[in-house]
Amino acid sequence: MLDKQQIKDLKIQASEICEKTVELIYNGGGGHIGGDLSEVDIMVSLFNYMRQDPENPTWIDRDYFILSKGHSSETYYTLLSEYGYISKDELHTYGSFGSILGGHPTKKVTGVEANTGSLGHGLGLAVGIALALKKDHRENRVYVLTGDGELGEGSNWEALMSAAKYKLDNLTWIVDRNFLQISGTTEDVMPLENLQEKAESFGCKTVEINGHDFQQIFTALDTREKDRPVCIIAHTIKGRGIACAENNPSWHHKTPTKDQVEQLKKDMTEYREELV
Numbered sequence: 001m002l003d004k005q006q007i008k009d010l011k012i013q014a015s016e017i018c019e020k021t022v023e024l025i026y027n028g029g030g031g032h033i034g035g036d037l038s039e040v041d042i043m044v045s046l047f048n049y050m051r052q053d054p055e056n057p058t059w060i061d062r063d064y065f066i067l068s069k070g071h072s073s074e075t076y077y078t079l080l081s082e083y084g085y086i087s088k089d090e091l092h093t094y095g096s097f098g099s100i101l102g103g104h105p106t107k108k109v110t111g112v113e114a115n116t117g118s119l120g121h122g123l124g125l126a127v128g129i130a131l132a133l134k135k136d137h138r139e140n141r142v143y144v145l146t147g148d149g150e151l152g153e154g155s156n157w158e159a160l161m162s163a164a165k166y167k168l169d170n171l172t173w174i175v176d177r178n179f180l181q182i183s184g185t186t187e188d189v190m191p192l193e194n195l196q197e198k199a200e201s202f203g204c205k206t207v208e209i210n211g212h213d214f215q216q217i218f219t220a221l222d223t224r225e226k227d228r229p230v231c232i233i234a235h236t237i238k239g240r241g242i243a244c245a246e247n248n249p250s251w252h253h254k255t256p257t258k259d260q261v262e263q264l265k266k267d268m269t270e271y272r273e274e275l276v
Contacts, residue, residue, distance in 0.1 A: 002215050008275050010214045014044045015268045018241050021078045026261045028074075028095025031103070034251040035072035035147060038178040038211070038236040045217040046143055047079050054084040057111050063140055064113050064129050068122020069147035069176060070104040071253075077101050077109070085111030120153025122146060123173060127159045130171040130229075145174045149181025152190040157202060160229075164203025167227035173204065175231065176211065178238035182252040195233055204231035211236035241267070 002010075018040050025031035050063040067076050074094070081091040086101075086109060093099035100108040104117025114125045126144035133140050146156065163171055177195070179186050186192050199206040205225040209216040211234030220232045239245030242256065242264055256264075 002218055007214050010041075010044060010048065011275055012272050013048075014041050015271050017044055017075065017078055017082065019265050019268045020082075021075045022242070022256055022261055022264050024074050024078060024091065024094055026256050026258070027092070030095070030253065030255045031074045032071040032253050033074075033242075033256065034180070034238040034245060034248070034254070035069060035176065035178070036075040037240045037242070037245070038238045039069070039072055039145065039176050040075055040240070041212045041214065042145060042174060042176065042217060042234055042236070043075050043079055045214060045221065046145075047083060049218065049221050050143065051140070052083075054111070057085060061138075061140060064126070064133075064142045066114050066122045066126045066129075066142070066144040067105060067112075067116055068126075068144055069119070069150060070115075070117030070122070071119075072147070073101075073103065073105045073117075076105055076112075080109065080111045083111075085109075119147070119150035120155040123156045124159040124162075126171060126173070127163045127166075127168060130163070130168040131166050133170055134166065134168065139170075141170050141172060143172045143174065145176060147181070148175055148177045148179065148186050148192060148195075149189070151175070151186075151192055151195075160199075160202040160204065163229040168229045169225060169227050171229040172221065172223075173199075173229060173231045175233045176236055177233050178236045178247075180238045180247065180249045180252070182249065184249055199231040199233070204229050206231040206233065208233045208235065210234075212240065 053059040080086050094101040105112045106115045116122050126142050130142040205228045209220050223230050239251045245251035
């Protein structure tokens with residue numbers, strides 16, 4: 001259970017990550033801003049929750065994180081920089097020729113466990129890592145964040161069958177459930193509901209939460225059940241933080257204007273002042 005100060009600190013950190021991510025996208029000339037903003041609170045929670053050591057990124061006892069929705073890489077890069085995996089100078093190369101910080105994360109970037117962005121692959125990678133850890137009798141956990149739009153890829157459901165078969169209770173699968181993808185709503189493109197029942201039927205211990213409520217996120221991350229992987233369906237708002245972008249599929253990939261960046265920075269500053 002988080003106390004009031006911890007929640008306040010997380011809200012402040014998330015607002016700063018939101019602001020820096022949007023600025024990164026603006027300076028870099030584009031990015032998947034809608035999904036970046038929907039995942040911020042989840043990603044900030046994970047970076048505060050997982051066992052990690054930025055000074056020793058290959059620490060044998062670390063938890064593993066796979067960003068399956070690798071197109072939303074800008075939030076990831078911002079956090080990797082904040083935690084010291086990559087330098088601020090490296091972060092500022094995003095969008096420039098020859099930079100290792102591409103539109104999708106790769107293992108060239110310190111702290112990134114797998115190349116992702118080909119949708120539907122991340123969950124399978126996470127299952128493989130979790131299975132290997134099980135066979136080695138290790139206690140590391142594996143966390144994987146997928147978009148909801150990518151769940152139309154059948155490879156996700158094949159991965160879940162394996163997770164259930166091998167009783168991977170060291171695996172936590174998080175769905176960024178913002179109900180939007182590049183071509184419209186998930187329910188128009190390829191309906192997913194009832195997603196909780198689907199995940200349960202594939203063998204997951206499943207919880208649904210508000211993906212912007214830190215107390216709910218951390219409680220869900222604590223969820224464990226013997227011999228069963230965990231699925232967290234986190235309801236989020238795509239484009240959260242920019243009024244014209246919220247729940248707007250046209251902001252799946254977009255470059256904000258300078259005025260929109262400045263307005264967001266103003267809004268986030270006022271938000272932090274209210275918290276203090």
